[in-house]
Amino acid sequence: MAEKTVMPALEARDLTLTWDEDSDVVRHVSLCVDPGETVCIVGKSGCGKTTILHALSGLTRPREGQVLLHGRDITGKPGQVSYMLQKDLLLQSRTILDNACLPLVIGGMRPAEAREKARPLLERFGLAGVEDKWPSQLSGGMRQRAAFLRTYLMGNDVALLDEPFSALDALTRADIRSWYVRTASELGMASVVITHDVDEAVIMASRVYVLEGDPRAGVPSTIAGEVPINRQVEGAFDLSPEFLSAKREVLSLLG
Structure with missing residues (x-):
């Protein structure tokens, strides 16, 4: 065969x-x-x-x-x-969770609903416990993980x-x-x-x-x-x- x-x-x-x-x-x-x-x-x-x-x-x-x-x-x-650029391009005015949710919100999902969809993925992406922090509070590696989660949530x-x-x-x-x-x-x-x-x-x-x-x-x-x-x-x-x-x-x- x-x-x-x-x-x-x-x-x-x-x-x-x-x-x-x-x-x-x-x-x-x-x-x-x-x-x-x-x-x-x-x-x-x-x-x-x-x-x-x-x-x-x-x-x-x-x-x-x-x-x-x-x-x-x-x-x-x-x-x-999905396309991820060299820099993480996280928005300093948004928390890590809200940065990750951005593709969902841009796609028309309500922010609260977007957060609930993203929250179960935090541990898999190594972000559990830092979702409410600001990008400036995290290391480069953690910021990059958040950028990867955002890329994944683009849905492709x-x-x-x-x-x-x-x-x-x-x-x-x-x-x-x-x-x-x-x-x-x-x-x-x-x-x-x-x-x-x-x-x-x-x-x-x-x-x-x-x-x-x-x-x-x-x-x-x-x-x-x-x-x-x-x-x-x-x-x-x-x-x-x-x-x-x-x-x-x-x-x-x-x-």
């Missing part, structure tokens, strides 16, 4: 994106992420990683290609997937994350990225993460897409390769030969 094929949660097919009519940023880029999976995109600064996220989110319409959400064409249609099962851990210190960063991958998988949330950090990409992702090119020099970026990550190891993955092998392959593709 043939093995059942899982439909990707999000898929980009042959995307070509431009800064203007004469300059391609990325050319013929295809990638996908399965339900509950985390994939990472790595590449040098200025190679078009964020431009790809803009296309996946519908904020930018590609010159060529399609974006599919569970097989449905969402090319150029914003609001279909696909999240796009643009350098989400770059502002955190090394220990907090290591802790929260492991927590995020585990929590997203448990919730069935597919994630596309862009990062400059090769170690982070290999630690977080089940697959890493490597971009090569320099659009600012007139060389559109393309996918140099896709590196699958084998985590079936004993002990700490980031000390294993499998980790080092995957890291070496990513670095080789980056040149």
